[in-house]
Amino acid sequence: MNVSEKDIFHVHTYRCGHAENVSDEEYVKKAVSLGASGIWFTDHAPFPGDPFGNRMKYSELDEYIGTLFELKKKYEGVISVHIGLEIEYFPFFDKDGYYKELKAKDNFEMLLLGQHMAETGPGEYTFSWDKERLCSEEYIALGNAQIQAIDTGYFDVVAHPDRIFRKRKDWSEGMATMADHIIDSARRRNIPLEINESSKLQNNHYREEFWDRAYEVQIIHGVDAHAVKEVRVL
Ligand SMILES: [Zn+2]
Numbered sequence: 624m625n626v627s628e629k630d631i632f633h634v635h636t637y638r639c640g641h642a643e644n645v646s647d648e649e650y651v652k653k654a655v656s657l658g659a660s661g662i663w664f665t666d667h668a669p670f671p672g673d674p675f676g677n678r679m680k681y682s683e684l685d686e687y688i689g690t691l692f693e694l695k696k697k698y699e700g701v702i703s704v705h706i707g708l709e710i711e712y713f714p715f716f717d718k719d720g721y722y723k724e725l726k727a728k729d730n731f732e733m734l735l736l737g738q739h740m741a742e743t744g745p746g747e748y749t750f751s752w753d754k755e756r757l758c759s760e761e762y763i764a765l766g767n768a769q770i771q772a773i774d775t776g777y778f779d780v781v782a783h784p785d786r787i788f789r790k791r792k793d794w795s796e797g798m799a800t801m802a803d804h805i806i807d808s809a810r811r812r813n814i815p816l817e818i819n820e821s822s823k824l825q826n827n828h829y830r831e832e833f834w835d836r837a838y839e840v841q842i843i844h845g846v847d848a849h850a851v852k853e854v855r856v857l
């Protein structure tokens with residue numbers, strides 16, 4: 624997987640339910656108009672049985688890949704259309720072979736780790752924690768999940784690794800230690816970390832303190848576009 628500097632990385636589609644209701648081709652056309660060399664689609668991946676919101680349905684997965692593959696062929700020689708998914712790492716679904724299943728799909732290129740929540744037990748997730756617990760412990764659960772995910776080898780890039788600290792106002796020793804563990808894991812596995820442009824628009828989602836520690840690790844800039852107007856060359 625090779626993301627060029629003139630590529631547009633991290634683009635969602637209408638299927639996730641919280642992005643602009645336009646065809647996938649509109650994103651491609653905008654990227655072409657900007658002179659981009661490639662566009663990487665990474666819509667929110669479904670899980671079998673559709674247990675979570677804010678993502679495409681499991682039944683839409685093959686249509687998503689198929690539609691993007693048609694665009695890839697149509698725009699060959701103009702722009703490289705890449706087909707990926709953004710997804711959390713949950714050990715339960717790993718045991719079930721789901722990440723292997725995704726990676727084995729025809730014409731599918733990359734998995735972007737987007738750890739928005741973590742599995743805390745069988746069928747239990749951090750989103751059911753109360754505010755206080757999220758504030759004190761969420762970054763630890765999400766950070767450990769990211770490290771575990773990186774070690775599986777399924778993931779090609781880690782999206783917004785610093786967003787795990789979103790509930791924390793002040794930077795602490797514990798956060799620095801977690802940041803170092805994530806960065807070390809990514810460096811060891813040679814997995815790029817994403818500086819997420821949309822994180823910069825929200826309080827405490829983008830953490831300068833994290834990136835100050837991120838040396839000797841590959842960095843990719845992602846737009847995390849949920850609308851055509853958010854597609855831009857960085
Ligand atoms: Zn989204």
Ligand SMILES: [Zn+2]
Pocket residue numbers: 633635709737782847
């Ligand atoms: Zn995203």
